[in-house]
Amino acid sequence: MLRVEMDRTDIPNAGPGETAATIKALATPALLLDKDRLDGNLARLSSRMARQGVVLRPHMKTAKSIDVARRVYPSGVGPITVSTLAEADYFAQHGFRDITYAVGLAPHTAERAMRLRKAGIDIKVLLDSPEQAIILGAAARAAGVAPSAFIEIDCDGHRGGLTAGDPKLIAVAAALAEAGVKLAGILTHAGESYGLSTPAGLVAAAENERALAVAAATTLRAAGHECPVVSVGSTPTAHFAEDLTGVTEMRAGVYMFFDLVMHGVGVCTTDDIAISLLATVIGTKPEKGWILVDAGWMALSRDRGTAAQRVDQGYGLVCDVAGKIYPDLIVSQASQEHGILSIRPGSAQALLDLPIGAKVRILPNHACATASQHELYNVVSAGSDAIEARWPRIRGW
Amino acid sequence: MLRVEMDRTDIPNAGPGETAATIKALATPALLLDKDRLDGNLARLSSRMARQGVVLRPHMKTAKSIDVARRVYPSGVGPITVSTLAEADYFAQHGFRDITYAVGLAPHTAERAMRLRKAGIDIKVLLDSPEQAIILGAAARAAGVAPSAFIEIDCDGHRGGLTAGDPKLIAVAAALAEAGVKLAGILTHAGESYGLSTPAGLVAAAENERALAVAAATTLRAAGHECPVVSVGSTPTAHFAEDLTGVTEMRAGVYMFFDLVMHGVGVCTTDDIAISLLATVIGTKPEKGWILVDAGWMALSRDRGTAAQRVDQGYGLVCDVAGKIYPDLIVSQASQEHGILSIRPGSAQALLDLPIGAKVRILPNHACATASQHELYNVVSAGSDAIEARWPRIRGW
Structure with a gap:
C-alpha cells in the first residue's frame, strides 16, 4: 500500500516581508513562531516585574x-x-x-x-x-x-x-x-x-x-x-x-520563546514554547523504529541541553503539524540535514505511521540555538494554518 | 601589573569582497581559512582518487x-x-x-x-x-x-x-x-x-x-x-x-577543511585543519584556571563530536594567533558568546598568562558546524598575518 502526502502548493521559502499561504504549504525545514504564545510569555514576565517594581530589560x-x-x-x-x-x-x-x-x-x-x-x-x-x-x-x-x-x-x-x-x-x-x-x-x-x-x-x-x-x-x-x-x-x-x-x-531573553530546557528546569509548560521547527518525512525504517525527516542539526542546532536533565528530549520533541505533541516521539539522532525520529527509550508508545511527505513540528531544546540557524520566523497563531508574517532575524557580530 | 594588548587598527568585520588589513586587526569572533592547507587537502584526495581511477564528486x-x-x-x-x-x-x-x-x-x-x-x-x-x-x-x-x-x-x-x-x-x-x-x-x-x-x-x-x-x-x-x-x-x-x-x-566534503573529529578518527593531523576561529581574551580567572574569550557556541557551534573520542577536545583546541597549538589548552565550556579556556583535565601544563585583548585561534571539532555559524571566510596563508580575501558562504534551504 503506497501512501503519499503531496502538497501541490509547496513553495520554496519566501524572503522576509513576503507571505506564504499556509503552514502546510511551507517548504521545510522552516522555523515557526506562535505569536499568541510569544505574547503570553511576554505578558507573564512583564506583569511579574511590574508587580515587583523592577524594570525589565529584555x-x-x-x-x-x-x-x-x-x-x-x-x-x-x-x-x-x-x-x-x-x-x-x-x-x-x-x-x-x-x-x-x-x-x-x-x-x-x-x-x-x-x-x-x-x-x-x-x-x-x-x-x-x-x-x-x-x-x-x-x-x-x-x-x-x-x-x-x-x-x-x-x-x-x-x-x-x-x-x-x-x-x-x-x-x-x-x-x-x-x-x-x-x-x-x-x-x-x-x-x-x-x-x-x-x-x-x-x-x-x-x-x-x-x-x-x-x-x-x-x-x-x-x-x-x-x-x-x-x-x-x-x-x-x-x-x-x-x-x-x-x-x-x-x-x-529565552523567556520570550521558552524551550525544552526551560521546561525541564520547570519554568514553563510545553504549551508555552513559542517556536518550533517544521519538517517533512523523507523516509521510514519501521524495522528500526525510525522515521527520517529533513531536519538535522543544521535546522535544529547541535544543542543537547536536555541530555543532563531528568527527561532527555534528544534533539527535540515531535508534534503534529497543528502543534499537538506525539507522546514520547523525539528526534533521537541528527546529522547535518537528517533527523531520526523514534520513540523515547523505555516508552510503550508505538511508532506512528507517518508517510513520506507528512509534516511535523519539533519543539527545540534551546530556543537561542535553534532560532540562530534560521533567517526568519514564519509567524503563526494557535489554531490557524496561515502564515501571518515573516519576521527577519539578524546574525553575526 | 596591568597588561593590555590593544590593536588600534581593530575594525568591525568587513563584508564579502572587502579586505581587512591583518589577522591581528580583525574584529572577533571571525572565521579564518588557511588557503594553503585547503589546497593541500584538496590535492591529497584528488590525486588519491585519480590514482584509483574513481571520479571525485566533492x-x-x-x-x-x-x-x-x-x-x-x-x-x-x-x-x-x-x-x-x-x-x-x-x-x-x-x-x-x-x-x-x-x-x-x-x-x-x-x-x-x-x-x-x-x-x-x-x-x-x-x-x-x-x-x-x-x-x-x-x-x-x-x-x-x-x-x-x-x-x-x-x-x-x-x-x-x-x-x-x-x-x-x-x-x-x-x-x-x-x-x-x-x-x-x-x-x-x-x-x-x-x-x-x-x-x-x-x-x-x-x-x-x-x-x-x-x-x-x-x-x-x-x-x-x-x-x-x-x-x-x-x-x-x-x-x-x-x-x-x-x-x-x-x-x-569535510576533507577540504578537516577538523578535530577527523583528527580523532585518524584521517588528518592538526596541521591539516584549514579553518580556525579567531577570538579575543575578555577576562581571566586564574584562581579557577580559566581564560574567558569572546567565542561561545554561536561562533564555534554546539558540536561536541570529540566527546566520544579518545581525546575530548571540549569545544576546540586553542592555538596562538599564528596557528601554533598551545599544548592541552582547550575550550572547556561555551555559552552563547563566551568560551572558557582551560588546561585539559589530567595535564600538567600550566595556564598561560594571556592578557585582556590577546587573540587566539581555535581549531573546531566539526568544520561543517563551525563554518555554518559564519557569513564568510577570512582567507589567510601560512606564515602571513594578511587577510588575502573574504569568501562568502551561503546558508538556508
Whole structure:
C-alpha cells in the first residue's frame, strides 16, 4: 500500500516581508513562531516585574528581531540587553536608544561601542578588571564621549565577573573613576540556574543572585562610589524570585520563546514554547523504529541541553503539524540535514505511521540555538494554518 | 601589573569582497581559512582518487562557497554533491551543471529539483522507496522533464537507504521505471566510519561500503536495470579505501577543511585543519584556571563530536594567533558568546598568562558546524598575518 502526502502548493521559502499561504504549504525545514504564545510569555514576565517594581530589560540575544522587540515595545527606545554589537547596531538603527551590551569588553568592542555612544546611543558596557577600564577610557577619549560601564559580579561561578566579596571590586571602580568612566552599576547573571529543576532550588538561586548583587552594590556605595543600577537576571530566576529588594532591573531573553530546557528546569509548560521547527518525512525504517525527516542539526542546532536533565528530549520533541505533541516521539539522532525520529527509550508508545511527505513540528531544546540557524520566523497563531508574517532575524557580530 | 594588548587598527568585520588589513586587526569572533592547507587537502584526495581511477564528486555541504569550489574546479561545471537545494541553486547560478542532491526526496524538493532540471541543470536526486518514485514522477511530468535518481543503499545502519539485500531494491527500481525516471545508479555513505579510530577499522569500513554498493548494483543489473553509477563516500573511507573495484565515484566534503573529529578518527593531523576561529581574551580567572574569550557556541557551534573520542577536545583546541597549538589548552565550556579556556583535565601544563585583548585561534571539532555559524571566510596563508580575501558562504534551504 503506497501512501503519499503531496502538497501541490509547496513553495520554496519566501524572503522576509513576503507571505506564504499556509503552514502546510511551507517548504521545510522552516522555523515557526506562535505569536499568541510569544505574547503570553511576554505578558507573564512583564506583569511579574511590574508587580515587583523592577524594570525589565529584555535580552534580545534569543529573538534578534525588531518585530519581536516591537511586541515588547510597540514604539519604545528600550531598555534592552544585547549579546553582540551587531545586535546593538541593528536595534539602534530601529530606534532603540537604551542598550546594555552584556559581554565582557575587549579593545575592538570598546572602540565600536564608543562609536555607537558618539552616535547618541546610551550604550552601557560590561567589565570586571582594571585593564578593561583602561581600555574603555582610551576608547572613550579617542571618540570624545563619556562612557558608562557595569561591573560584572559572579554570583554562582558560572563564567565571568568578580565575586561579591572580592577586594578587586573597589579596584575596578577606582580604575573606572580614574579613566573617566561612569559606573552604571553592577550586573550579574545566575547562569547556573539552568541546571536546577525544583521550585525551592530556583527560589534559592534567585535569592542568592539578589543578595550577592545587592552586597556588591553596598560595598561599592560604602566606598563612595555611586552604584545606581543593580541588574540581575536569567529566565529561571526572573520567574522564581520572591523578593527583589535592592534590585533595580531584571534581564531575561529565552523567556520570550521558552524551550525544552526551560521546561525541564520547570519554568514553563510545553504549551508555552513559542517556536518550533517544521519538517517533512523523507523516509521510514519501521524495522528500526525510525522515521527520517529533513531536519538535522543544521535546522535544529547541535544543542543537547536536555541530555543532563531528568527527561532527555534528544534533539527535540515531535508534534503534529497543528502543534499537538506525539507522546514520547523525539528526534533521537541528527546529522547535518537528517533527523531520526523514534520513540523515547523505555516508552510503550508505538511508532506512528507517518508517510513520506507528512509534516511535523519539533519543539527545540534551546530556543537561542535553534532560532540562530534560521533567517526568519514564519509567524503563526494557535489554531490557524496561515502564515501571518515573516519576521527577519539578524546574525553575526 | 596591568597588561593590555590593544590593536588600534581593530575594525568591525568587513563584508564579502572587502579586505581587512591583518589577522591581528580583525574584529572577533571571525572565521579564518588557511588557503594553503585547503589546497593541500584538496590535492591529497584528488590525486588519491585519480590514482584509483574513481571520479571525485566533492560534497559542498561543508564549504558552501563558490570560491572554495573554484579551488577544485577553476572553471568547471562539476561534478559536485549538495545537501540542500539552496546549495544547488547557488552553484547552478555560478555555472555548475552536474549536481547530486544527496538527501532523501520529499514532495517540495522533488518539485524544486525538477524546476532546476527544467533550467538545464543535470540534477540527480536520491530516494529509497516506491512512494518517492511516484512523487518524483509526478513532479517531473508537471515540469515536463526527464529526471534521474539514485537509490540510496544503507551500508552500515547509519540512517536512510535500503540494505543491499533488501527485496525492496528491485521494487524501487521498478517504480522508477514505471514513473518514467532514469536510474542514475546507487549511492551509499559510510556514516558510521566517523565513530572509528584505527586504520584497520577504516580500511574495513571502506571495503564494506564498496562491497555492499557493488552488491546492490549487481542485483539491479541482474534484474535488467541499468545502474551506471556506483557512488560511495565519507571522508574517512575516501582516505582509507584500498580497493575501489566496481565503484565509479567518491563523495566527501569535510576533507577540504578537516577538523578535530577527523583528527580523532585518524584521517588528518592538526596541521591539516584549514579553518580556525579567531577570538579575543575578555577576562581571566586564574584562581579557577580559566581564560574567558569572546567565542561561545554561536561562533564555534554546539558540536561536541570529540566527546566520544579518545581525546575530548571540549569545544576546540586553542592555538596562538599564528596557528601554533598551545599544548592541552582547550575550550572547556561555551555559552552563547563566551568560551572558557582551560588546561585539559589530567595535564600538567600550566595556564598561560594571556592578557585582556590577546587573540587566539581555535581549531573546531566539526568544520561543517563551525563554518555554518559564519557569513564568510577570512582567507589567510601560512606564515602571513594578511587577510588575502573574504569568501562568502551561503546558508538556508
